[in-house]
Amino acid sequence: MVDKKTYHYCPYCGEKLVLKVVAQKKRGICSNCGFIDYVNAKPAVGALILNEKKKILLGKRAVEPGRGLWNIVGGFLEDREYPIEGLKREVKEETGLEVEPYKFFDFAVAYFDGLKQGWNYSLNILYFCRIISGKMLPADDVTALKYFSLDKLPRMAFEHEKKILTHLREYLQK
Ligand SMILES: [Zn+2]
Secondary structure (H helix, E strand, O other), X not given: OOOOOOOOEOOOOOOEOEEEEEOOEEEEEOOOOOOEEOOOOEEEEEEEEEOOOOOXXXXXXXXOOOOOOEEEOEEEOOOOOOHHHHHHHHHHHHHOXXXXXXXXXXXXXXXXXXXXXXXXXXXXXXXXXXXXXXXXXXXXXXXXXXXXXXXOOOOEOOHHHHHHHHHHHHHHHO
C-alpha cells in the first residue's frame, strides 16, 4: 500500500505523476492540476450460492487474470451502484439466475499486483444468496458453472477467495 500509484499519469490532465509524501505516505501527485492518487480499493461483490448439499457454485473464468481457473460469482460495482444491486446484476450476467442476497458473510481484500490496469486492489463484499428463478447458463466472463464441495475445491484464481472459502467451510461446520 505504501509508495504505490494506481496511475502512472494523471487521469485528469495527463501529467506524469511523481511520488511525494502526503498525509504520512508517499502518493502519486500531479504537479500540474493537484490530483492526489490515494490508491483506494475498488469495491466488488461476491455471491455465496450453496446447494442443498452445501456445495458452492463457482464460475470458470474466461478472462485474465486467472483465465481457466475458478472463482466466486461476482464482480466490480458500477458507478454509484449499491452492493446488493451490483450482486444481483453480476449473478444475473454470469449465470442467468435471479438471486436474493439474504445475509452478509465477510469482507476480503484482494491484491492484484503486476497488472497494467488502473487498479491494484479490491474490497470484496461477500453475501449468501438464494436462487429465486432462472435457468443456469454460463455467460459474460464465465465459461462454465459448477457446484463444488468445500472440501474439494478446483484450482482457484485468487488467493483471497481461497481464504473466504476456508472461512466458509469452518463457518458451516459450526
Ligand atoms: Zn493532473
